[in-house]
Amino acid sequence: xxxxxxxxxxxxxxxxxxxxxxxxxxxxxxxxxxxxxxxxxxxxxxxxxxxxxxxxxxxxxxxxxxxxxxxxxxxxxxxxxxxxxxxxxxxxxxxxxxxxxxxxxxxxxxxxxxxxxxxxxxxxxxxxxxxxxxxxxxxxxxxxxxxxxxxxxxxxxxxxxxxxxxxxxxxxxxxxxxxxxxxxxxxxxxxxxxxxxxxxxxxxxxxxxxxxxxxxxxxxxxxxxxxxxxxxxxxxxxxxxxxxxxxxxxxxxxxxxxxxxxxxxxxxxxxxxxxxxxxxxxxxxxxxxxxxxxxxxxxxxxxxxxxxxxxxxxxxxxxxxxxxxxxxxxxxxxxxxxxxxxxxxxxxxxxxxxxxxxxxxxxxxxxxxxxxxxxxxxxxxxxxxxxxxxxxxxxxxxxxxxxxxxxxxxxxxxxxxxxxxxxxxxxxxxxx
Ligand SMILES: Cc1ncc(COP(=O)(O)O)c(C=O)c1O
Numbered sequence: 001x002x003x004x005x006x007x008x009x010x011x012x013x014x015x016x017x018x019x020x021x022x023x024x025x026x027x028x029x030x031x032x033x034x035x036x037x038x039x040x041x042x043x044x045x046x047x048x049x050x051x052x053x054x055x056x057x058x059x060x061x062x063x064x065x066x067x068x069x070x071x072x073x074x075x076x077x078x079x080x081x082x083x084x085x086x087x088x089x090x091x092x093x094x095x096x097x098x099x100x101x102x103x104x105x106x107x108x109x110x111x112x113x114x115x116x117x118x119x120x121x122x123x124x125x126x127x128x129x130x131x132x133x134x135x136x137x138x139x140x141x142x143x144x145x146x147x148x149x150x151x152x153x154x155x156x157x158x159x160x161x162x163x164x165x166x167x168x169x170x171x172x173x174x175x176x177x178x179x180x181x182x183x184x185x186x187x188x189x190x191x192x193x194x195x196x197x198x199x200x201x202x203x204x205x206x207x208x209x210x211x212x213x214x215x216x217x218x219x220x221x222x223x224x225x226x227x228x229x230x231x232x233x234x235x236x237x238x239x240x241x242x243x244x245x246x247x248x249x250x251x252x253x254x255x256x257x258x259x260x261x262x263x264x265x266x267x268x269x270x271x272x273x274x275x276x277x278x279x280x281x282x283x284x285x286x287x288x289x290x291x292x293x294x295x296x297x298x299x300x301x302x303x304x305x306x307x308x309x310x311x312x313x314x315x316x317x318x319x320x321x322x323x324x325x326x327x328x329x330x331x332x333x334x335x336x337x338x339x340x341x342x343x344x345x346x347x348x349x350x351x352x353x354x355x356x357x358x359x360x361x362x363x364x365x366x367x368x369x370x371x372x373x374x375x376x377x378x379x380x381x382x383x384x385x386x387x388x389x390x391x392x393x394x395x396x397x398x399x400x401x402x403x404x405x406x407x408x409x410x411x412x413x414x415x416x417x418x419x420x421x422x423x424x425x426x427x428x429x430x431x432x
Contacts, residue, residue: 009035034046035047055400056400064317071276071278092311103258104264105264105267108285109283115246115281118271119144125300134204135209136208138375139188142217151175154376191226191229198237209244210244211243218364219358220373228263240266240267241266246270247362250274252362336363339422342422347367361410364405393427
């Protein structure tokens, strides 16, 4: 694959931007962070003219594919009449009503711009309304890069502490150590250890915060009864259950993972798929808690919150995803299911040990796991080098995926894309 123009741009970018990038997660691309100049539907073209079938989808926002027409039309219309007012616009009421219509826990909504911000706001709200400070969170989950949330995402196992009570570990240099005083870290999928946390800190836990599926770590699904058990524990102990649906929202089903699993949290955070590629996030939840923002006793703010073009994008994206009984979303699920089954079958036929987990529009592939994967630590038994070779061979064959094994599938992927992708998978498996 030719990367000459990307290389020249990368070298130029490195002179003015640290690392040549604007989000640290984009650095681990091989042979170097590439530059792209066009995206349409399920395909993207880099500056060297290489065409890729895209399963990165901007790491999730492009559930409707690149440049989705209904979203762009709505944004263009809005651009002509106004951007933002530091006041309210009618379109934000439409957007909030759409979220309330679709999401089980959403009696009320507040919009912001990124998932990290929404998580930050939800944590503050949970602490504010309960008057408690401790939050239970799970090892290996990603909730954005803000100081209160950026802990124990990928701790080195030799520093991670005991499995039943992991040591709080910041992900970045520069984080304040005392922030961890209010965190209680637990392995995922082990209800008894969450219960033990409630016993250890009676009346002190404000919230349990979880990704309902570990999309950022192996596509690990909740064990039957785990999410239901968290719901019961939170209710029993007067803590709020927060689902971080930044990836699962409007994707796993139109009402998110909470609808898919039939477990309703008190608060949930959304971003990515909700605005078809525009920067919108939301805190949604029960009115009895959300109203504290409205009473101004707990602050949620932001200059760019609910700006009109982003709200127009939200209404258009959620309408496109939900209309005709969510026909577009069902198509993405069908394409994703074919990919999941196809990859598993090709690997089996080739005598490779592959693990394809998660849900069709956001699944995960890994190789040669030596343990049954139920949480962060067991997922560390995978063969990372094998996946890196598989990933590079896929890219050589025109299939663009996230280096750590996560695949996003959009409503724009076609049967032809799936067939071509599986041909590339068959070739790439030779490298495993
Ligand atoms: C589950 C989850 N929460 C929060 C975030 C942070 O969102 P953002 O990158 O928009 O700040 C992400 C981002 O990938 C995420 O996957």
